[in-house]
Amino acid sequence: MNMHISAGEFTARSLSIIASLKHLEGPMLPILHAIQAEFGYVPDEVKQVIATELNLSRAEVHGVVTFYHEFRDHTAGRHVLKLCRAEACQSMGSDHIADRARQVLGIDFHETTLDGAVTLEPVYCLGLCACAPAAMMDGELYGRVDEQCLGDMVREARR
């Protein structure tokens, strides 16, 4: 994911993604998800391409991209660990899990480990309150996360 991509290539690849999703009702979010899946983040250069294709302004696309924390403005590590920080999980000790994660990984939220293996992110409710505290690793949900479970996840990620 850290390979250099030229601006022209961003445009070309984005255009084909946009073309395949443009017909949807409210196509902006599906397009942004697909762009992020393609590049690992939403490059600045792509905002104008989306704007032109959907006949919006650059500002509008920027507004949507920045509204959702899900969309990144730079690449993440190979794995993304999201810890729920919302009320239910907090009441079940997610603060402790968060501290532990920071300690184990040696990074704070929104940061990536030096070996590029893991990016740690907070998330506000994964809809898994019944199994709090909850986490998500690369899109997969984990419930009742404890130190052991956290350690396994990190180890797996660093392999």
Next chain:
Amino acid sequence: MSLVHEIDYGTPASKSTETVTLTIDGRQITVPAGTSIMRASMEAGIQVPKLCATDMVDAFGSCRLCLIEVEGRNGTPASCTTPVAPGIVVHTQTERLKQIRKGVMELYISDHPLDCLTCAANGDCELQDMAGAVGLRDVRYGYEGDNHVRARSDGAINAKWMPKDESNPYFTYDPSKCIVCSRCVRACEEVQGTFALTIEGRGFESRVSPGAHEHFLDSECVSCGACVQACPTATLTEKSVIAIGQPEHSTVTTCAYCGVGCSFKAEMRGEELVRMVPWKDGQANRGHSCVKGRFAYGYASHKDRILNPMIREKISDPWREVTWEEAFGHVASEFRRIQYQYGRESIGGITSSRCTNEETFLVQKLIRAGFGNNNVDTCARVCHSPTGYGLGQAFGTSAGTQNFDSVEHTDVVIIIGANPTDGHPVFGSRLKKRLRQGAKLIVIDPRRTDIVRSAHVEAAFHLPLKPGTNVAVMTALAHVIVTEGLFAEAFIRERCDWSEFEDWAAFVSEDAHSPEATETYTGVPADLLRGAARLFATGGNGSIYYGLGVTEHSQGSTTVMAIANLAMVTGNLGRPGVGVNPLRGQNNVQGACDMGSFPHELPGYRHISDDATRETFEKLWGVTLNNEPGLRIPNMLDAAVEGTFRGIYIQGEDILQSDPDTKHVSAGLEAMECVVVHDLFLNETANYAHVFLPGSTFLEKDGTFTNAERRINRVRKVMSPKNGLADWEVTQKLAQAMGLPWNYTHPSQVMDEIAATTPSFAKVSYNYLERMGSVQWPCNEAHPLGSPIMHVDGFVRGKGKFIRTEYVATDERTGPRFPLLLTTGRILSQYNVGAQTRRTDNVVWHAEDRLEIHPHDAEQRGIKDGDWIKLASRAGDTTLRTLITDRVAPGVVYTTFHHPDTQANVITTDYSDWATNCPEYKVTAVQVSPSNGPTEWQQDYGDLSRRSRRIAGRMEAAE
């Protein structure tokens, strides 16, 4: 004097005709259904505290300050988003509401700097007002912790703080003062329609962002000022307010740029202009503005402005400053000498579309009554003279048929030869608003202009015709409508001459006029054209807006007639939402035409040979008027070269730069013995002048402008003329020096004279305008309130006239030597020849004229973006830099004409409209080739300009 106070009702007015009665704070109030409770309260004089609501944009409901209680309903709804309902009882001030508001306000202030005393908005800050209104006394949260206010907190850099953005030359953006009410974002979207602003991030991170977190200048912002006007704090503030302070009085006046005629409040401190703010009651602009009217008034105090009259014997001499008396005496004696020597017809004058109706009237009066001839013409010659002629023939009046409000009712719009988002931006914004509501758009233009496709606006059809083929395309549209039976038979039978229609219908139905036949030379695909014709004929209210891309052709008048035909054949006249709408270029070009500026017409478009009309004026003026039309501008120049025309008085027009075939103009001027230029600046024409009379700006005089919708708007003096005399006084003193017994003490007396002599202005007077705000002519006994829509029950001329419009290709053709077609136009930030806008900070957007060329044509010639190229035509050549873009089709190049060093009119030919001599600016066959620098003509001309701007006793201006 005090500030003109405008009430902010919080939400836009409801257009409903049903009414609802409710009780607010014990008072019974009746308002249209759909009105917000906030607006209903304000109409009753009850102000509900608010921050995110303003009546220029729709309700948003984010600030939580305008909460109210409704008896029998739960909670505390926002009054801006809650509509009125019959019989409800509303309380705007209860203990509960007071507590909530105070709490909300406390949160706002906890993240806002407390520098009110030194803040630019001090005295004009809604946040300050609301803090006062809710009685905030204390902020319990303190100012430590997360904030956007301080650059550093606890010794560390505060990442949430953002520095002030001062990139825009006219206003600043200070994020630390922002309360994120979204008013600017919504104004940019709803009012201006550019969508350049957004709120980035969410929650406490939310900030206003121009473009994608860019500086204002780099973003999509067009600097219209709508956001600055909407901002309730000092976040977006005019730099002039920061520099000067708050204004103490204001006067409503009319913008002196384009033909939209926006009403502004000139906000003053003493005689110093602090800012121009669009006036919500202005019936042309409805509270909106563009970068020119809102901000570009700096030319009025630019150092280049000449404030003393000047004389020189020969144009090679330096200028000599003289007194007004000497200047008037000199002009009078020179003009009399020339007339004595070469005959009465040897002098003439040009009126200005930039000056007021009154001033224009006086100049033509000076020429007809003082010079004793009809050698008067005006700059409309080079722009909309075909409109006057064409619409006069078809309908009987030489003007547009609608008001600008009409666009709110239109369903299908044809724009031909106009670029409203650049040339008429405030109208452009109103049109875009309607398009976003679902109206359909057909654009007929060689270029892909912004209105064809920009954020949230997309034309249903863009017909990219070859320059010069307007008539063929319009006739082909009519062909489709007639042959497919889509014409409005009932309308035509009732309103038009049926036999003329039958004749015309037979003409357009000929196969030669079918889209398939015309496609070969118009370049417009037949299926597109058929689609556009069907849409226009069947899509509901159809309106046509056009500009100089229609008139400035050898068949300009024919195209105007074809437009009139199209409106009549589809029955689109005489009601709101339809009509034929010329977008006039200059603030008072309509007025200048109305005021008898043409050599063959007296005020009110009455022919000079009409004895009754002449008699009216002869009786009043005590002279005998010549009944023969005089010379048009090109004829004056021809006569000058021949030696029979020797003196000219040119008020507020730069014919050297604006008229076609610059070399012909300069030869004509050079041949004259007394050229009098009356202008703000030593313009290009003044290079050939013998007398220079300094002019006054629109801020320095009283008068009226008539805009494109025939609206007579007042211009009010807000400062004394820096040159000592308003333009009407200069003309009057010149007339007096020539022995005319004029004695006007105020322009209102001139308007009274116009009203007394001109039937369509009969009821117009300054008192009446004061009462009505503005009126649209005709305004007389038959139409005492003026005429927003014309031809309502029938055409002015009786029956609408269908005229055959045969396409005749222009003589200006491409060939092996000149294979490309050049067309010209304008850009948003600059105005015409740029004499004014070049002397403002607007140059940051457009510092030079560029040649737009298609990538294909550029590649063939080995030209890259930004290269210097030579642009040559049969008439001359010039150099400029390129801009490679696919906005223009292959084979077509485009440039603007705002800068005198480019002199695009060196290139244009002297072909002109067959009926009115309006020059064919829009079609010139050219060749483009790489170049190293300025052409010989540009160098010679540069030298001449420098030489002829020397003023004795002054250092040469270091430019």
